[in-house]
Amino acid sequence: MGRIYSWxxxxxxxxxxxxxxxxxxxxxxxxxxxxxxxxxxNEFSRANRANKRGDWKDxxxxxxLHFENGGFLVFYNCQMQxxxxxxxxxxxxxxxxEFHRGQALDALRAPSPVCYTLLDQRYFSGxxxxxxNEILYLAKIHPLTRGSVLAPSDLEHLLDCAIQFSSDWxxxxxxxxxLHLQIYHKERCPLGHAVMKATFGPLSGYKRLTWWCPQxxxxxxxxxxxxxxxxx
Ligand SMILES: [Zn+2]
Numbered sequence: 328m329g330r331i332y333s334w335x336x337x338x339x340x341x342x343x344x345x346x347x348x349x350x351x352x353x354x355x356x357x358x359x360x361x362x363x364x365x366x367x368x369n370e371f372s373r374a375n376r377a378n379k380r381g382d383w384k385d386x387x388x389x390x391x392l393h394f395e396n397g398g399f400l401v402f403y404n405c406q407m408q409x410x411x412x413x414x415x416x417x418x419x420x421x422x423x424x425e426f427h428r429g430q431a432l433d434a435l436r437a438p439s440p441v442c443y444t445l446l447d448q449r450y451f452s453g454x455x456x457x458x459x460n461e462i463l464y465l466a467k468i469h470p471l472t473r474g475s476v477l478a479p480s481d482l483e484h485l486l487d488c489a490i491q492f493s494s495d496w497x498x499x500x501x502x503x504x505x506l507h508l509q510i511y512h513k514e515r516c517p518l519g520h521a522v523m524k525a526t527f528g529p530l531s532g533y534k535r536l537t538w539w540c541p542q543x544x545x546x547x548x549x550x551x552x553x554x555x556x557x558x559x
Pocket of ligand 1: 543
């Protein structure tokens with residue numbers, strides 16, 4: 328299991344939708360299928376109320392990874408499978424020094440909705456649903472906007488938002504601090520507008536809940552027909 332220690336911390340947090348599609352085999356190394364909000368760094372989750380019997384029981388972790396520097400990662404509410412090896416291409420890891428910006432921009436420029444592309448772990452390893460929602464709000468881009476209709480400067484800005492938000496989130500987690508979200512699971516955006524919520528995803532792929540503000544993130548007409556979202 329020594330190899331696990333060399334994995335970049337961020338790459339252990341494989342978004343569930345990507346991980347569930349990974350090719351897994353039982354005979355090889357462990358890899359996580361993890362819902363991002365269920366990770367604790369250097370601390371265990373504690374019970375915040377009593378159960379029906381009146382007992383205060385802390386949540387039971389499903390996986391704990393200890394590192395040589397004394398730090399540890401605790402995973403709750405995750406699925407695990409035996410798998411050939413983790414998908415770990417530093418060029419697609421948004422927090423790696425080797426992250427390939429040009430490759431990411433090429434992917435974003437595709438005619439598919441940007442909210443689909445952002446969750447494509449081939450290009451944005453480590454980018455999960457919370458990050459997707461928050462950065463689209465920060466960049467003022469409607470989730471279903473096709474990348475091909477966005478200006479190069481908009482794509483650059485969206486990518487900057489992805490890297491900055493992810494980096495800030497990681498640092499705040501390492502400090503044990505919470506994250507201030509602007510749109511994810513919100514009923515109103517910070518400017519007070521009513522927020523919309525729907526489930527979006529590729530026809531053949533995994534669908535994820537998406538929040539957006541129709542006023543701060545107006546829809547951009549692509550002229551080639553809007554994608555058909557799956558709505559709750
Ligand atoms: Zn708004």
